[in-house]
Amino acid sequence: MDTVSSAARPQAPATGAPGLRLLATLLAVAALGAVPFVAPTMQLLVNLALAKGLAVMGVTVLLRAGQVSFGHALYFAVAAYGGAFLMAAMPGADLLLLLVAGVAGATLAGLLVGLFVVRYRGIFFGMLNLAFSMIFWSILEKFYHITGGADGIRLPRPTVLGMELGRGDFELVLFYLSIALMLGLGWFTIRWFASPMGQLFQTIKTNETRLEYLGVSPRRALLSGYLLSALLCGAGGVIMGVAQGVVTPEYAWWIRSGEMVFIAVLGGSGSVQGAFIGALIYEFVRTYASAFAGDVWQMLLGGFLLVIILFAPRGVIGIVEAIGRRTARSEDTR
Amino acid sequence: MNLTIFVLALFDGIAYAALVFIVALGLTLIFGVMRILNVAHGSLYAIGAYATVSLTGAFLAMGFAPVFAFPLMLVSAILVGVLLGGPIEWLLLRRIYDKPEVLQLLVTFAVFMILEDVQRLAWGSQPYFQAAALQALGNVTLFGVTYTVYQLILLPAVALTLLLGLRFFLRRTVIGKLILATTEDREAAQSIGIDADKVFLLTFIVGAALAGLGGALASPTTSILPGMGADMIVLSFAVVATAGLGQIEGAALTALLIGLGRSFAVYVWPETAVLVPYLIMVLVLLVRPEGLFGSPAARKI
Numbered sequence: 001m002d003t004v005s006s007a008a009r010p011q012a013p014a015t016g017a018p019g020l021r022l023l024a025t026l027l028a029v030a031a032l033g034a035v036p037f038v039a040p041t042m043q044l045l046v047n048l049a050l051a052k053g054l055a056v057m058g059v060t061v062l063l064r065a066g067q068v069s070f071g072h073a074l075y076f077a078v079a080a081y082g083g084a085f086l087m088a089a090m091p092g093a094d095l096l097l098l099l100v101a102g103v104a105g106a107t108l109a110g111l112l113v114g115l116f117v118v119r120y121r122g123i124f125f126g127m128l129n130l131a132f133s134m135i136f137w138s139i140l141e142k143f144y145h146i147t148g149g150a151d152g153i154r155l156p157r158p159t160v161l162g163m164e165l166g167r168g169d170f171e172l173v174l175f176y177l178s179i180a181l182m183l184g185l186g187w188f189t190i191r192w193f194a195s196p197m198g199q200l201f202q203t204i205k206t207n208e209t210r211l212e213y214l215g216v217s218p219r220r221a222l223l224s225g226y227l228l229s230a231l232l233c234g235a236g237g238v239i240m241g242v243a244q245g246v247v248t249p250e251y252a253w254w255i256r257s258g259e260m261v262f263i264a265v266l267g268g269s270g271s272v273q274g275a276f277i278g279a280l281i282y283e284f285v286r287t288y289a290s291a292f293a294g295d296v297w298q299m300l301l302g303g304f305l306l307v308i309i310l311f312a313p314r315g316v317i318g319i320v321e322a323i324g325r326r327t328a329r330s331e332d333t334r
Numbered sequence: 335m336n337l338t339i340f341v342l343a344l345f346d347g348i349a350y351a352a353l354v355f356i357v358a359l360g361l362t363l364i365f366g367v368m369r370i371l372n373v374a375h376g377s378l379y380a381i382g383a384y385a386t387v388s389l390t391g392a393f394l395a396m397g398f399a400p401v402f403a404f405p406l407m408l409v410s411a412i413l414v415g416v417l418l419g420g421p422i423e424w425l426l427l428r429r430i431y432d433k434p435e436v437l438q439l440l441v442t443f444a445v446f447m448i449l450e451d452v453q454r455l456a457w458g459s460q461p462y463f464q465a466a467a468l469q470a471l472g473n474v475t476l477f478g479v480t481y482t483v484y485q486l487i488l489l490p491a492v493a494l495t496l497l498l499g500l501r502f503f504l505r506r507t508v509i510g511k512l513i514l515a516t517t518e519d520r521e522a523a524q525s526i527g528i529d530a531d532k533v534f535l536l537t538f539i540v541g542a543a544l545a546g547l548g549g550a551l552a553s554p555t556t557s558i559l560p561g562m563g564a565d566m567i568v569l570s571f572a573v574v575a576t577a578g579l580g581q582i583e584g585a586a587l588t589a590l591l592i593g594l595g596r597s598f599a600v601y602v603w604p605e606t607a608v609l610v611p612y613l614i615m616v617l618v619l620l621v622r623p624e625g626l627f628g629s630p631a632a633r634k635i
Contacts (some may be wrong), residue, residue, distance in 0.1 A: 032514070034483060040453045046444065063436075066434065066436055067436065068436045068439060068440060070439075070443065095477065108499075116616065116620070117620075119619075119623055120623070121435075122435035122436060122439070123371045123435060124554075124575065126436070126439050127371065127568075127571050128575075128619075130568055131568055131571070131572060131612050131615065134564075134565075134568050134606075134612075135609055138608040138609065139609070142605045142608065143605060156591065172360075209482075254564055254568075258443065258447060261440070261443070279544050295454065295455060296448055296450070296451050296455065297451070298447045298448070298451045299451035299452065299455075301444075301447055302443075302444040302445065302446070302447030302448035302451075303444070303448060305440065305443075305444040305447070306426070306441060306444045306537075309430075309437055309440055309441055310429060310441075310443070313437070
């Protein structure tokens with residue numbers, strides 16, 4: 001077993017050029033930041049992709065521990081509904097308050113569910129998460145006098161730092177807030193992976209028994225990562241709800257969860273940058289493909305997922321890195 | 335709650351449990367032998383139901399008697415097992431037996447996504463209803479409650495037959511013993527000349543056919559809609575997990591427990607009916623993490 005080597009491996013394996021990687025990331029962020037001015041028609045699309053990317057990052061965190069959750073749309077929906085209820089109770093609430101409340105709600109839900117599901121790994125972990133998201137989904141559908149049933153509830157435009165903005169200004173603020181969240185939470189997640197707790201968390205994938213020999217509780221390590229993943233999904237959910245102006249039970253539907261897992265695997269299992277690259281690719285392809293492939297969309301996703309798993313298990317990031325390594329090697333030999 | 339409603343809830347629960355058990359049986363059999371949780375099991379259930387409705391509709395239109403609905407259920411189940419189950423095992427699962435559990439789960443999840451769209455392409459998204467089989471058997475009155483023979487007698491009888499039949503098959507026939515041997519230790523079984531690949535293929539076909547049969551038997555009692563597969567996979571997983579993965583007799587008992595819990599909730603507090611199965615599962619798993627009948631796995635260090 002290669003437990004030692006893979007446990008000790010840093011989070012950017014073998015590119016040999018961290019400077020290049022940082023430069024590429026910065027360039028990509030700058031390009032994203034220019035979208036509202038260069039290509040304003042794509043602003044909403046990119047914003048939705050960023051919201052999804054935040055949630056996908058949550059799924060990515062769990063993949064680092066070798067676990068997959070088919071129910072993380074639960075936290076996405078909890079945060080979005082939390083935001084909508086807050087707006088209903090406090091008309092004109094602030095966007096930041098909405099974000100904090102939604103994320104806090106998702107994290108709390110993550111704690112409740114997490115305390116239970118961290119007792120399990122693999123199949124049980126994935127399926128129990130699915131079961132919890134289905135429970136929440138059916139609550140949203142059945143208790144329609146509270147949740148609005150299948151129609152959902154409206155999430156009116158919140159104020160920003162006390163100001164009531166027009167539509168265009170607000171969308172701009174939301175867009176840059178999403179970028180700020182991507183950078184802030186992305187940076188935090190990468191740092192967390194490198195932190196002692198993050199390292200312990202990732203050891204669950206490679207050798208959980210060893211953790212116990214070290215006197216560490218694997219459940220606590222998994223729970224901390226689970227909370228982080230719920231928090232990230234919550235941030236994505238609030239942004240998505242505010243951007244769309246309405247929240248529906250579909251937010252918690254298993255297809256949403258499946259989509260997140262799909263994007264996480266597409267981007268590169270376990271890569272933070274990959275989560276956003278995957279989400280952007282996914283949203284663009286979906287928008288332009290839905291015109292002629294709306295009926296077979298999930299079939300395409302499923303087929304593509306099989307191809308990635310069987311032939312490119314490290315996703316887009318893996319492919320990029322493989323190309324990078326090859327060019328680096330050819331430069332070495334030159 | 336008066337006696338009539340009590341009896342009604344009891345009958346509902348038994349009929350429902352029988353259906354869920356048949357589907358869960360396939361799921362737990364596949365897991366027990368192959369250590370793979372087939373997420374696409376729910377789709378196979380749905381396709382079994384759709385196939386039965388289409389076949390029955392076609393046969394009735396040709397002027398056959400409604401009794402023909404019963405053999406057609408069997409035909410649909412076998413079609414699902416052979417035409418879908420066979421290729422899934424043969425083309426996909428065979429490649430991933432040595433991969434991590436998470437990847438196996440992702441592969442069957444991908445198959446699930448594909449099959450959900452296949453249903454929509456083949457049968458559209460409008461609901462289907464075909465109750466010829468239900469009407470053909472008529473009603474029976476028991477304890478002052480009139481109930482359909484199909485749900486009260488046929489479904490539980492089929493479930494019981496399958497339970498006993500599978501027990502007999504696994505313990506008393508040569509093929510069954512080959513399956514058990516492969517389950518116990520795949521390498522040792524291969525070294526004494528058992529074709530493990532063939533055993534896995536057969537197991538998966540039988541498991542998939544059970545899902546199809548569950549759908550076929552469910553088709554006269556419910557309207558058939560997209561999304562029924564997703565509901566069923568989660569529900570049958572709840573049954574199987576509550577019993578302990580791979581526990582066949584246990585699954586029968588937990589199916590009954592969950593079926594009764596759900597049907598009584600329907601009469602007491604209808605909004606919570608969907609939640610009751612999961613509540614039961616969570617409560618059981620809190621006390622016994624391996625399920626009611628599962629035994630803790632030995633840890634390899």
